[in-house]
Amino acid sequence: MLTEEKVHNALYSVIDPELGIDVVNLGLIYGIDIDDDSVTVTMTLTTPGCPLHESMSSAVYNAIRTLDPDKEVKINLVWDPPWTPERLTDQAKEMLGW
Protein backbone atom coordinates (compact mmCIF):
# COMPACT_ATOMS: atom_id res chain seq x y z
CA MET A 1 0.00 0.00 0.00
CA LEU A 2 1.29 3.43 -0.95
CA THR A 3 1.87 5.64 2.08
CA GLU A 4 2.96 9.24 2.47
CA GLU A 5 6.24 8.01 3.95
CA LYS A 6 6.93 5.80 0.93
CA VAL A 7 6.28 8.70 -1.48
CA HIS A 8 8.39 11.02 0.67
CA ASN A 9 11.27 8.52 0.65
CA ALA A 10 10.95 8.02 -3.13
CA LEU A 11 11.36 11.76 -3.65
CA TYR A 12 14.86 11.62 -2.18
CA SER A 13 15.82 10.01 -5.51
CA VAL A 14 14.73 13.10 -7.48
CA ILE A 15 17.91 15.14 -7.73
CA ASP A 16 18.25 18.70 -9.03
CA PRO A 17 20.92 18.09 -11.72
CA GLU A 18 22.45 21.57 -11.32
CA LEU A 19 22.78 21.52 -7.54
CA GLY A 20 23.12 17.77 -6.97
CA ILE A 21 20.57 17.94 -4.12
CA ASP A 22 17.23 16.10 -3.92
CA VAL A 23 13.88 17.91 -3.92
CA VAL A 24 13.11 16.97 -0.30
CA ASN A 25 16.33 18.43 1.13
CA LEU A 26 15.91 21.48 -1.14
CA GLY A 27 12.56 22.07 0.57
CA LEU A 28 10.58 22.02 -2.68
CA ILE A 29 7.88 19.62 -1.43
CA TYR A 30 5.00 21.39 0.33
CA GLY A 31 2.65 18.43 0.74
CA ILE A 32 1.73 14.86 -0.23
CA ASP A 33 -1.93 13.79 -0.32
CA ILE A 34 -2.91 10.21 -1.03
CA ASP A 35 -6.42 8.91 -1.61
CA ASP A 36 -7.79 5.67 -3.06
CA ASP A 37 -7.06 6.55 -6.70
CA SER A 38 -4.46 9.27 -6.74
CA VAL A 39 -1.39 10.92 -5.26
CA THR A 40 -1.17 14.71 -5.25
CA VAL A 41 2.17 16.35 -4.64
CA THR A 42 2.15 20.08 -3.93
CA MET A 43 5.55 21.50 -4.70
CA THR A 44 7.42 24.61 -5.74
CA LEU A 45 10.67 25.48 -7.53
CA THR A 46 13.47 27.73 -6.35
CA THR A 47 12.70 30.35 -9.00
CA PRO A 48 9.88 30.84 -11.54
CA GLY A 49 10.74 30.53 -15.23
CA CYS A 50 13.82 28.39 -14.62
CA PRO A 51 14.38 26.05 -17.58
CA LEU A 52 16.00 23.29 -15.58
CA HIS A 53 13.86 23.27 -12.53
CA GLU A 54 10.68 22.80 -14.51
CA SER A 55 11.95 19.33 -15.41
CA MET A 56 11.78 18.62 -11.68
CA SER A 57 7.99 18.33 -11.58
CA SER A 58 8.28 15.81 -14.39
CA ALA A 59 10.89 13.82 -12.41
CA VAL A 60 8.68 13.85 -9.30
CA TYR A 61 5.82 12.48 -11.42
CA ASN A 62 8.07 9.71 -12.79
CA ALA A 63 9.38 8.75 -9.33
CA ILE A 64 5.86 8.23 -7.93
CA ARG A 65 4.64 6.41 -11.04
CA THR A 66 7.62 4.05 -10.72
CA LEU A 67 6.53 3.40 -7.13
CA ASP A 68 2.92 2.65 -8.04
CA PRO A 69 1.98 2.57 -11.75
CA ASP A 70 -1.74 2.19 -10.93
CA LYS A 71 -2.13 5.45 -9.08
CA GLU A 72 -2.98 8.69 -10.81
CA VAL A 73 -0.28 11.25 -10.07
CA LYS A 74 -1.07 14.94 -9.88
CA ILE A 75 1.62 17.59 -9.55
CA ASN A 76 0.36 20.83 -8.07
CA LEU A 77 3.07 23.38 -8.84
CA VAL A 78 2.60 26.49 -6.68
CA TRP A 79 4.44 29.79 -6.23
CA ASP A 80 2.74 30.83 -3.02
CA PRO A 81 4.33 30.63 -0.54
CA PRO A 82 7.50 31.26 -2.57
CA TRP A 83 10.58 29.16 -1.92
CA THR A 84 13.16 30.76 0.38
CA PRO A 85 16.65 29.55 1.40
CA GLU A 86 15.26 28.92 4.91
CA ARG A 87 13.54 25.83 3.46
CA LEU A 88 16.92 24.14 2.81
CA THR A 89 17.74 21.37 5.27
CA ASP A 90 21.06 21.39 7.13
CA GLN A 91 22.23 18.55 4.87
CA ALA A 92 21.45 20.64 1.76
CA LYS A 93 23.28 23.65 3.19
CA GLU A 94 26.29 21.48 3.89
CA MET A 95 26.24 20.25 0.29
CA LEU A 96 26.13 23.87 -0.89
CA GLY A 97 29.38 24.58 0.97
CA TRP A 98 28.01 26.03 4.28
Add this chain to the structure above:
Amino acid sequence: MTSPINISSKIAPSFSMVSKYFIASVASFVVFCVLLLLNYYEIHGHHFQPKLLALTHILTLGWISMIIFGAMFQLVPVVLEVKLHNEKLGEVQFWLYCIGIIGMVYGFWTFSVGMHFTASAVMVTAAMFLFIYNIFRTMTNVTKWNITGLFLLTALVYLALTALSGLILGYNLGFPFLDRSHFDYLTLHAHIGFIGWVLMVIMGVGLKLIPMFGLSHNFSTVPAKTAFILVNIGLLGATIEWILTGAVWLLNVYIAILMLGIVSFIIQIISILKNRMKLTLDIGMKHSAVAFGYAVVATFVGGLLAWSNPGDEGIREQTVLVYGLIIMVGFFSMLIVGQMYKIVPFLVWFHTFSDRAGKEKVPLLKDLLNESLATVQFWILNAGILTMIAGTLLIQQTVQFIGIALITIAALLFAYNIGNVFYIRKLHANRRKST
Protein backbone atom coordinates in the same frame (compact mmCIF):
# COMPACT_ATOMS: atom_id res chain seq x y z
CA MET B 1 -3.10 9.63 -15.51
CA THR B 2 -2.22 13.29 -15.34
CA SER B 3 1.03 14.41 -16.84
CA PRO B 4 2.76 17.26 -15.06
CA ILE B 5 2.82 20.59 -16.81
CA ASN B 6 6.31 20.86 -18.20
CA ILE B 7 6.58 24.32 -19.70
CA SER B 8 10.15 23.82 -20.93
CA SER B 9 9.41 20.83 -23.14
CA LYS B 10 6.43 22.55 -24.71
CA ILE B 11 8.09 25.82 -25.58
CA ALA B 12 11.82 25.09 -25.86
CA PRO B 13 13.12 25.15 -29.45
CA SER B 14 14.65 22.00 -30.95
CA PHE B 15 18.12 20.81 -29.97
CA SER B 16 19.43 20.91 -33.54
CA MET B 17 18.40 24.54 -34.13
CA VAL B 18 20.04 25.92 -30.99
CA SER B 19 23.09 23.66 -31.07
CA LYS B 20 24.11 24.64 -34.60
CA TYR B 21 24.45 28.26 -33.43
CA PHE B 22 26.59 27.13 -30.49
CA ILE B 23 28.80 24.86 -32.61
CA ALA B 24 29.31 27.54 -35.30
CA SER B 25 30.21 30.12 -32.67
CA VAL B 26 32.76 27.90 -30.91
CA ALA B 27 34.29 27.13 -34.33
CA SER B 28 34.48 30.89 -35.03
CA PHE B 29 36.32 31.45 -31.74
CA VAL B 30 38.91 28.82 -32.68
CA VAL B 31 39.27 30.24 -36.22
CA PHE B 32 39.73 33.73 -34.75
CA CYS B 33 42.47 32.55 -32.38
CA VAL B 34 44.35 30.54 -35.02
CA LEU B 35 44.23 33.38 -37.58
CA LEU B 36 45.35 35.86 -34.90
CA LEU B 37 48.23 33.58 -33.99
CA LEU B 38 49.34 33.28 -37.61
CA ASN B 39 49.12 37.06 -38.08
CA TYR B 40 50.28 38.25 -34.64
CA TYR B 41 52.65 40.75 -36.21
CA GLU B 42 49.63 42.76 -37.46
CA ILE B 43 48.49 43.65 -33.92
CA HIS B 44 50.08 47.06 -33.57
CA GLY B 45 49.50 50.61 -34.71
CA HIS B 46 46.10 51.87 -35.83
CA HIS B 47 43.20 49.44 -35.44
CA PHE B 48 41.79 50.25 -38.88
CA GLN B 49 43.67 47.55 -40.82
CA PRO B 50 42.16 44.95 -43.17
CA LYS B 51 43.19 41.87 -41.17
CA LEU B 52 42.28 43.41 -37.83
CA LEU B 53 38.85 44.35 -39.20
CA ALA B 54 38.39 40.79 -40.50
CA LEU B 55 39.45 39.28 -37.16
CA THR B 56 37.24 41.66 -35.18
CA HIS B 57 34.22 40.64 -37.25
CA ILE B 58 34.96 36.91 -36.88
CA LEU B 59 34.90 37.56 -33.13
CA THR B 60 31.92 39.91 -32.92
CA LEU B 61 29.69 38.32 -35.57
CA GLY B 62 30.87 34.70 -35.61
CA TRP B 63 31.61 34.13 -31.92
CA ILE B 64 29.86 36.71 -29.73
CA SER B 65 26.64 37.49 -31.65
CA MET B 66 26.23 33.92 -32.94
CA ILE B 67 26.25 32.54 -29.39
CA ILE B 68 23.86 35.25 -28.21
CA PHE B 69 21.42 34.27 -31.00
CA GLY B 70 21.54 30.60 -29.93
CA ALA B 71 21.27 31.43 -26.23
CA MET B 72 18.36 33.81 -26.80
CA PHE B 73 16.49 31.25 -28.93
CA GLN B 74 16.89 28.87 -25.98
CA LEU B 75 16.34 31.27 -23.09
CA VAL B 76 13.73 33.81 -24.24
CA PRO B 77 10.94 31.19 -24.49
CA VAL B 78 11.70 29.62 -21.09
CA VAL B 79 12.44 32.82 -19.19
CA LEU B 80 9.41 34.68 -20.59
CA GLU B 81 7.25 31.51 -20.75
CA VAL B 82 6.26 31.89 -24.38
CA LYS B 83 6.79 29.78 -27.49
CA LEU B 84 9.37 30.90 -30.07
CA HIS B 85 7.47 32.59 -32.92
CA ASN B 86 9.05 30.70 -35.82
CA GLU B 87 11.80 28.10 -35.49
CA LYS B 88 12.22 27.70 -39.27
CA LEU B 89 13.03 31.40 -39.50
CA GLY B 90 15.87 30.71 -37.04
CA GLU B 91 17.20 28.06 -39.45
CA VAL B 92 17.04 30.43 -42.45
CA GLN B 93 18.73 33.13 -40.39
CA PHE B 94 21.57 30.77 -39.47
CA TRP B 95 22.56 29.94 -43.05
CA LEU B 96 22.09 33.50 -44.33
CA TYR B 97 24.21 34.76 -41.45
CA CYS B 98 27.01 32.21 -41.94
CA ILE B 99 27.32 32.87 -45.68
CA GLY B 100 27.22 36.64 -45.06
CA ILE B 101 29.97 36.47 -42.42
CA ILE B 102 32.28 34.43 -44.66
CA GLY B 103 31.81 36.96 -47.48
CA MET B 104 32.35 39.93 -45.19
CA VAL B 105 35.44 38.50 -43.52
CA TYR B 106 36.95 37.63 -46.91
CA GLY B 107 36.19 41.18 -48.09
CA PHE B 108 37.89 42.74 -45.06
CA TRP B 109 40.87 40.36 -45.16
CA THR B 110 41.68 41.08 -48.81
CA PHE B 111 40.25 44.58 -48.58
CA SER B 112 38.10 43.96 -51.65
CA VAL B 113 35.16 46.02 -50.50
CA GLY B 114 33.13 46.28 -53.69
CA MET B 115 29.76 44.82 -54.59
CA HIS B 116 30.31 41.28 -53.22
CA PHE B 117 31.33 42.77 -49.87
CA THR B 118 28.22 44.98 -49.78
CA ALA B 119 26.07 41.97 -50.72
CA SER B 120 27.60 39.97 -47.82
CA ALA B 121 26.95 42.86 -45.43
CA VAL B 122 23.34 42.97 -46.65
CA MET B 123 23.02 39.21 -45.91
CA VAL B 124 24.38 39.64 -42.38
CA THR B 125 22.05 42.59 -41.79
CA ALA B 126 19.08 40.69 -43.21
CA ALA B 127 19.86 37.72 -40.92
CA MET B 128 20.00 40.05 -37.92
CA PHE B 129 16.64 41.57 -38.86
CA LEU B 130 15.14 38.08 -39.17
CA PHE B 131 16.34 37.46 -35.60
CA ILE B 132 14.93 40.79 -34.38
CA TYR B 133 11.58 40.05 -36.05
CA ASN B 134 11.46 36.49 -34.67
CA ILE B 135 12.24 37.47 -31.07
CA PHE B 136 10.06 40.59 -31.23
CA ARG B 137 7.08 38.53 -32.45
CA THR B 138 7.82 35.99 -29.70
CA MET B 139 7.79 38.81 -27.13
CA THR B 140 4.41 40.12 -28.32
CA ASN B 141 2.86 36.98 -26.75
CA VAL B 142 4.47 37.56 -23.35
CA THR B 143 1.91 38.03 -20.59
CA LYS B 144 4.27 38.24 -17.61
CA TRP B 145 7.01 40.80 -18.30
CA ASN B 146 10.10 40.98 -16.12
CA ILE B 147 13.24 43.12 -16.08
CA THR B 148 15.17 40.53 -18.12
CA GLY B 149 12.58 40.91 -20.91
CA LEU B 150 13.00 44.68 -20.85
CA PHE B 151 16.80 44.42 -21.20
CA LEU B 152 16.45 41.96 -24.09
CA LEU B 153 13.83 44.03 -25.90
CA THR B 154 16.09 47.09 -25.66
CA ALA B 155 19.05 45.04 -26.88
CA LEU B 156 17.09 44.21 -30.05
CA VAL B 157 16.73 47.92 -30.83
CA TYR B 158 20.48 48.42 -30.44
CA LEU B 159 21.16 45.34 -32.58
CA ALA B 160 19.13 46.97 -35.35
CA LEU B 161 21.13 50.20 -34.95
CA THR B 162 24.43 48.26 -34.92
CA ALA B 163 23.47 46.33 -38.06
CA LEU B 164 22.30 49.43 -39.95
CA SER B 165 25.33 51.52 -38.96
CA GLY B 166 27.57 48.59 -39.98
CA LEU B 167 25.85 48.33 -43.34
CA ILE B 168 26.27 52.07 -43.96
CA LEU B 169 29.96 51.84 -42.99
CA GLY B 170 30.47 48.78 -45.20
CA TYR B 171 28.94 50.56 -48.18
CA ASN B 172 31.00 53.69 -47.40
CA LEU B 173 34.21 51.64 -47.57
CA GLY B 174 33.58 50.67 -51.20
CA PHE B 175 31.56 53.69 -52.29
CA PRO B 176 32.48 56.64 -50.01
CA PHE B 177 29.61 59.04 -49.39
CA LEU B 178 29.84 60.03 -45.69
CA ASP B 179 31.04 63.59 -45.15
CA ARG B 180 32.79 62.85 -41.83
CA SER B 181 35.72 60.58 -41.11
CA HIS B 182 34.94 56.85 -41.41
CA PHE B 183 36.62 56.33 -37.99
CA ASP B 184 34.14 58.64 -36.24
CA TYR B 185 31.28 56.40 -37.28
CA LEU B 186 33.30 53.24 -36.62
CA THR B 187 33.68 54.24 -32.94
CA LEU B 188 29.92 54.76 -32.77
CA HIS B 189 29.14 51.45 -34.52
CA ALA B 190 31.47 49.53 -32.19
CA HIS B 191 30.07 51.07 -29.00
CA ILE B 192 26.42 50.68 -29.96
CA GLY B 193 27.26 47.03 -30.66
CA PHE B 194 29.38 46.42 -27.54
CA ILE B 195 27.24 48.31 -25.04
CA GLY B 196 23.76 48.55 -26.58
CA TRP B 197 23.59 45.04 -28.00
CA VAL B 198 26.05 42.75 -26.19
CA LEU B 199 26.19 44.39 -22.74
CA MET B 200 22.40 44.88 -22.66
CA VAL B 201 21.94 41.13 -23.37
CA ILE B 202 24.59 40.26 -20.75
CA MET B 203 22.80 42.42 -18.17
CA GLY B 204 19.38 40.94 -18.93
CA VAL B 205 20.44 37.30 -19.17
CA GLY B 206 22.93 37.65 -16.28
CA LEU B 207 20.20 38.95 -14.02
CA LYS B 208 18.31 35.71 -14.59
CA LEU B 209 21.09 33.12 -14.89
CA ILE B 210 23.59 34.20 -12.23
CA PRO B 211 21.05 34.11 -9.34
CA MET B 212 19.75 30.81 -10.71
CA PHE B 213 23.18 29.16 -10.84
CA GLY B 214 24.22 30.56 -7.44
CA LEU B 215 20.82 29.97 -5.82
CA SER B 216 20.74 33.66 -4.84
CA HIS B 217 17.68 35.09 -3.13
CA ASN B 218 16.72 38.17 -1.15
CA PHE B 219 18.71 40.68 -3.21
CA SER B 220 17.47 44.04 -4.45
CA THR B 221 17.30 44.65 -8.22
CA VAL B 222 17.55 48.44 -7.79
CA PRO B 223 21.19 48.51 -9.05
CA ALA B 224 20.15 46.65 -12.26
CA LYS B 225 17.21 49.00 -12.83
CA THR B 226 19.51 51.98 -12.21
CA ALA B 227 22.02 50.47 -14.65
CA PHE B 228 19.30 50.08 -17.29
CA ILE B 229 18.33 53.76 -17.04
CA LEU B 230 21.89 55.15 -16.84
CA VAL B 231 23.34 52.99 -19.64
CA ASN B 232 20.49 53.95 -21.98
CA ILE B 233 20.69 57.68 -21.17
CA GLY B 234 24.50 57.61 -21.45
CA LEU B 235 24.66 55.62 -24.68
CA LEU B 236 21.85 57.44 -26.50
CA GLY B 237 23.05 60.84 -25.27
CA ALA B 238 26.67 60.16 -26.27
CA THR B 239 25.54 58.83 -29.67
CA ILE B 240 23.49 61.94 -30.43
CA GLU B 241 26.24 64.28 -29.25
CA TRP B 242 28.80 62.33 -31.33
CA ILE B 243 26.67 62.56 -34.47
CA LEU B 244 25.82 66.25 -33.99
CA THR B 245 29.39 67.07 -32.86
CA GLY B 246 27.92 69.07 -30.01
CA ALA B 247 29.65 70.36 -26.88
CA VAL B 248 32.55 68.21 -25.70
CA TRP B 249 31.61 68.70 -22.04
CA LEU B 250 28.13 67.32 -22.70
CA LEU B 251 29.57 64.27 -24.49
CA ASN B 252 31.82 63.70 -21.47
CA VAL B 253 28.83 63.94 -19.11
CA TYR B 254 27.00 61.27 -21.12
CA ILE B 255 30.09 59.02 -21.08
CA ALA B 256 30.29 59.47 -17.28
CA ILE B 257 26.58 58.52 -16.97
CA LEU B 258 27.23 55.45 -19.12
CA MET B 259 30.17 54.41 -16.95
CA LEU B 260 28.12 54.88 -13.78
CA GLY B 261 25.49 52.61 -15.32
CA ILE B 262 28.05 49.87 -15.94
CA VAL B 263 29.40 50.27 -12.39
CA SER B 264 25.83 50.00 -11.09
CA PHE B 265 25.42 46.69 -12.88
CA ILE B 266 28.71 45.41 -11.44
CA ILE B 267 27.32 46.35 -7.98
CA GLN B 268 24.24 44.26 -8.87
CA ILE B 269 26.41 41.26 -9.73
CA ILE B 270 28.37 41.62 -6.48
CA SER B 271 25.08 41.79 -4.55
CA ILE B 272 23.79 38.63 -6.30
CA LEU B 273 27.02 36.76 -5.57
CA LYS B 274 27.01 37.91 -1.92
CA ASN B 275 23.47 36.57 -1.49
CA ARG B 276 24.13 33.19 -3.07
CA MET B 277 23.36 29.97 -1.21
CA LYS B 278 25.71 27.87 -3.37
CA LEU B 279 28.97 29.02 -1.82
CA THR B 280 31.40 27.10 -4.00
CA LEU B 281 31.86 28.77 -7.38
CA ASP B 282 32.02 26.13 -10.10
CA ILE B 283 34.24 26.66 -13.13
CA GLY B 284 31.48 28.34 -15.16
CA MET B 285 30.82 30.83 -12.39
CA LYS B 286 34.56 31.46 -11.87
CA HIS B 287 34.88 32.45 -15.53
CA SER B 288 31.86 34.74 -15.15
CA ALA B 289 33.12 36.42 -11.97
CA VAL B 290 36.54 37.11 -13.53
CA ALA B 291 34.85 38.38 -16.72
CA PHE B 292 33.07 41.07 -14.71
CA GLY B 293 36.46 42.03 -13.28
CA TYR B 294 37.67 42.61 -16.85
CA ALA B 295 34.49 44.68 -17.43
CA VAL B 296 35.55 47.03 -14.63
CA VAL B 297 39.04 47.39 -16.16
CA ALA B 298 37.52 47.98 -19.65
CA THR B 299 35.24 50.70 -18.26
CA PHE B 300 38.22 52.40 -16.63
CA VAL B 301 40.36 52.20 -19.81
CA GLY B 302 37.41 53.44 -21.90
CA GLY B 303 37.04 56.48 -19.63
CA LEU B 304 40.78 57.09 -19.84
CA LEU B 305 40.65 57.05 -23.66
CA ALA B 306 37.59 59.32 -23.76
CA TRP B 307 38.90 61.94 -21.37
CA SER B 308 42.66 61.91 -21.72
CA ASN B 309 44.63 64.17 -24.03
CA PRO B 310 45.78 62.05 -26.99
CA GLY B 311 49.42 63.04 -26.37
CA ASP B 312 51.63 60.41 -27.98
CA GLU B 313 49.48 58.94 -30.78
CA GLY B 314 51.45 55.68 -30.69
CA ILE B 315 50.65 55.00 -27.02
CA ARG B 316 47.02 55.90 -27.66
CA GLU B 317 46.73 53.40 -30.53
CA GLN B 318 48.20 50.61 -28.42
CA THR B 319 45.77 51.53 -25.60
CA VAL B 320 42.84 51.35 -28.08
CA LEU B 321 43.98 47.84 -29.05
CA VAL B 322 44.23 46.83 -25.38
CA TYR B 323 40.77 48.36 -24.76
CA GLY B 324 39.27 46.24 -27.57
CA LEU B 325 41.12 43.15 -26.34
CA ILE B 326 39.88 43.53 -22.75
CA ILE B 327 36.27 44.04 -23.90
CA MET B 328 36.13 41.30 -26.53
CA VAL B 329 38.37 38.61 -25.02
CA GLY B 330 38.64 39.48 -21.31
CA PHE B 331 35.02 40.41 -20.71
CA PHE B 332 32.80 38.99 -23.47
CA SER B 333 34.72 35.83 -24.34
CA MET B 334 35.54 34.91 -20.73
CA LEU B 335 31.87 35.34 -19.81
CA ILE B 336 30.66 33.38 -22.84
CA VAL B 337 33.07 30.50 -22.11
CA GLY B 338 31.83 30.40 -18.50
CA GLN B 339 28.17 30.53 -19.45
CA MET B 340 28.66 27.89 -22.17
CA TYR B 341 30.01 25.58 -19.45
CA LYS B 342 26.62 26.01 -17.78
CA ILE B 343 24.24 26.24 -20.76
CA VAL B 344 25.58 23.47 -23.05
CA PRO B 345 25.51 20.73 -20.34
CA PHE B 346 21.98 21.89 -19.49
CA LEU B 347 20.93 21.77 -23.15
CA VAL B 348 22.34 18.25 -23.60
CA TRP B 349 20.93 17.05 -20.26
CA PHE B 350 17.49 18.48 -21.03
CA HIS B 351 17.24 16.86 -24.46
CA THR B 352 18.91 13.58 -23.43
CA PHE B 353 18.10 12.77 -19.81
CA SER B 354 15.20 14.93 -18.55
CA ASP B 355 12.50 12.42 -19.57
CA ARG B 356 14.34 9.69 -17.62
CA ALA B 357 14.81 11.72 -14.42
CA GLY B 358 12.85 10.15 -11.56
CA LYS B 359 12.64 6.80 -13.39
CA GLU B 360 16.32 5.92 -13.22
CA LYS B 361 19.63 7.40 -12.10
CA VAL B 362 20.66 10.16 -14.49
CA PRO B 363 23.90 12.15 -14.52
CA LEU B 364 24.21 15.59 -12.96
CA LEU B 365 25.13 18.56 -15.16
CA LYS B 366 28.65 18.65 -13.74
CA ASP B 367 29.11 14.99 -14.74
CA LEU B 368 28.76 15.99 -18.41
CA LEU B 369 31.68 18.41 -18.32
CA ASN B 370 35.37 17.76 -17.75
CA GLU B 371 35.79 20.34 -14.99
CA SER B 372 39.53 19.65 -14.48
CA LEU B 373 40.22 20.43 -18.13
CA ALA B 374 38.02 23.54 -17.88
CA THR B 375 40.03 24.67 -14.84
CA VAL B 376 43.33 24.27 -16.71
CA GLN B 377 41.79 26.20 -19.64
CA PHE B 378 40.61 28.96 -17.24
CA TRP B 379 44.15 29.65 -16.01
CA ILE B 380 45.67 29.42 -19.51
CA LEU B 381 43.08 31.86 -20.89
CA ASN B 382 43.74 34.37 -18.11
CA ALA B 383 47.50 34.02 -18.50
CA GLY B 384 47.09 34.52 -22.26
CA ILE B 385 44.97 37.66 -21.90
CA LEU B 386 47.33 39.27 -19.38
CA THR B 387 50.41 38.37 -21.44
CA MET B 388 48.86 39.76 -24.60
CA ILE B 389 47.86 43.01 -22.83
CA ALA B 390 51.46 43.39 -21.62
CA GLY B 391 52.87 42.61 -25.07
CA THR B 392 50.55 45.08 -26.80
CA LEU B 393 51.20 47.91 -24.32
CA LEU B 394 54.97 47.37 -24.43
CA ILE B 395 54.94 46.79 -28.22
CA GLN B 396 56.77 43.50 -27.71
CA GLN B 397 55.68 41.17 -30.51
CA THR B 398 57.25 38.05 -28.99
CA VAL B 399 55.30 38.61 -25.76
CA GLN B 400 52.15 39.23 -27.84
CA PHE B 401 52.76 35.97 -29.70
CA ILE B 402 53.08 34.02 -26.42
CA GLY B 403 49.85 35.63 -25.19
CA ILE B 404 47.95 34.77 -28.38
CA ALA B 405 49.38 31.22 -28.33
CA LEU B 406 48.06 30.74 -24.78
CA ILE B 407 44.63 32.12 -25.75
CA THR B 408 44.59 29.76 -28.74
CA ILE B 409 45.43 26.75 -26.54
CA ALA B 410 42.63 27.80 -24.17
CA ALA B 411 40.19 28.12 -27.11
CA LEU B 412 41.11 24.64 -28.35
CA LEU B 413 40.68 23.12 -24.87
CA PHE B 414 37.32 24.88 -24.54
CA ALA B 415 36.17 23.63 -27.96
CA TYR B 416 37.29 20.08 -27.11
CA ASN B 417 35.44 20.17 -23.78
CA ILE B 418 32.21 21.53 -25.30
CA GLY B 419 32.54 19.10 -28.23
CA ASN B 420 32.67 16.22 -25.72
CA VAL B 421 29.43 17.42 -24.08
CA PHE B 422 27.70 17.45 -27.49
CA TYR B 423 29.15 13.99 -28.17
CA ILE B 424 27.35 12.63 -25.07
CA ARG B 425 24.08 13.66 -26.72
CA LYS B 426 25.03 11.88 -29.95
CA LEU B 427 26.16 8.77 -28.08
CA HIS B 428 22.88 8.46 -26.17
CA ALA B 429 20.78 9.26 -29.23
CA ASN B 430 22.51 6.41 -31.12
CA ARG B 431 22.03 4.03 -28.15
CA ARG B 432 18.32 4.85 -28.04
CA LYS B 433 17.98 4.21 -31.77
CA SER B 434 19.69 0.82 -31.44
CA THR B 435 17.39 -0.23 -28.57
